[in-house]
Amino acid sequence: MAPYTDILSTGWVARLPASWVPYIHLARLDRPIGGWLLFLPGLWSIALGASALGQGAWLIALFFAGAFLMRGAGCVVNDMWDREMDRKVTRTAGRPLASGALRMRQAAAFLAVLLALGFVILLQLNPLSVALGVGSLVLVVTYPLAKRVTWWPQLMLGFTFGWAAPMGYAAATGRLDGAGLLLYAAAIVWILGYDTIYAHQDREDDALVGVRSTARLFAEQTGPFLAVCYMLTLVLLALAGWIGGLSAWFFAAMLLPAAILARQIMRLDVNDPALCLALFQSNRNVGLAIGLAVLLGRW
Numbered sequence: 001m002a003p004y005t006d007i008l009s010t011g012w013v014a015r016l017p018a019s020w021v022p023y024i025h026l027a028r029l030d031r032p033i034g035g036w037l038l039f040l041p042g043l044w045s046i047a048l049g050a051s052a053l054g055q056g057a058w059l060i061a062l063f064f065a066g067a068f069l070m071r072g073a074g075c076v077v078n079d080m081w082d083r084e085m086d087r088k089v090t091r092t093a094g095r096p097l098a099s100g101a102l103r104m105r106q107a108a109a110f111l112a113v114l115l116a117l118g119f120v121i122l123l124q125l126n127p128l129s130v131a132l133g134v135g136s137l138v139l140v141v142t143y144p145l146a147k148r149v150t151w152w153p154q155l156m157l158g159f160t161f162g163w164a165a166p167m168g169y170a171a172a173t174g175r176l177d178g179a180g181l182l183l184y185a186a187a188i189v190w191i192l193g194y195d196t197i198y199a200h201q202d203r204e205d206d207a208l209v210g211v212r213s214t215a216r217l218f219a220e221q222t223g224p225f226l227a228v229c230y231m232l233t234l235v236l237l238a239l240a241g242w243i244g245g246l247s248a249w250f251f252a253a254m255l256l257p258a259a260i261l262a263r264q265i266m267r268l269d270v271n272d273p274a275l276c277l278a279l280f281q282s283n284r285n286v287g288l289a290i291g292l293a294v295l296l297g298r299w
Contacts, residue, residue, distance in 0.1 A: 250297025
């Protein structure tokens with residue numbers, strides 16, 4: 001597999017002051033796909049649970065901003081844990097802490113700023129959502145350790161990145177019930193699938209440094225595994241829509257995200273890191289299409 005990195009230093013990043021660029025890279029703001037993927041399960045649950053258009057729009061705006069702040073914070077924590085390991089992996093060797101562009105104290109100060117801004121947003125929500133938001137920090141801090149102790153760190157990421165689903169549902173409804181929990185379960189297996197695709201970018205380097213992943217676990221059999229993950233995602237979403245009282249428009253509109261997921265499975269080549277990244281990134285369209293289906297189902 002040819003050396004590959006997804007760090008971007010061109011375009012708008014190149015026009016920033018040089019001193020800013022390491023922080024942009026540390027928070028992955030040059031690659032916003034992670035913020036979108038963190039936000040989208042929250043979009044689904046707000047769309048399902050919001051009682052009024054104004055309430056839904058306000059919550060979506062808060063969750064969108066909060067997702068990018070917390071994704072950035074999670075990336076900082078991840079790089080603080082993994083800086084020594086990142087130096088040994090082609091795709092991550094250029095990260096600011098691994099390369100020496102930033103020091104740990106600078107990363108810690110930046111993390112404090114991101115968490116403070118995230119906490120301001122969190123305080124705009126109801127008490128149940130605040131409690132869930134504080135609880136998510138346990139997942140944010142411990143997720144980077146998963147790859148050291150289990151072959152399933154992508155599942156741990158599912159629990160972490162999918163947390164916006166129950167949190168968004170609680171923010172919209174003031175409670176957690178079957179529909180909100182089913183959305184969370186759907187998000188977990190969706191993330192398990194797409195992050196397995198993403199992990200194939202590092203499969204060979206991970207084997208050399210001893211990092212575990214579902215990409216290494218399933219290797220050339222990732223296609224069938226991905227099909228199971230995505231089928232479970234669609235079934236769980238259908239159950240959430242049924243329990244949530246969505247109309248037939250929801251089920252009809254779900255054909256679009258189902259088609260995008262099927263295309264990922266058919267096009268997957270685990271030995272092509274650039275293609276794996278592109279397929280991974282296409283999950284933003286999947287998540288937006290699911291959100292649209294939920295909104296149509298409210299009619």
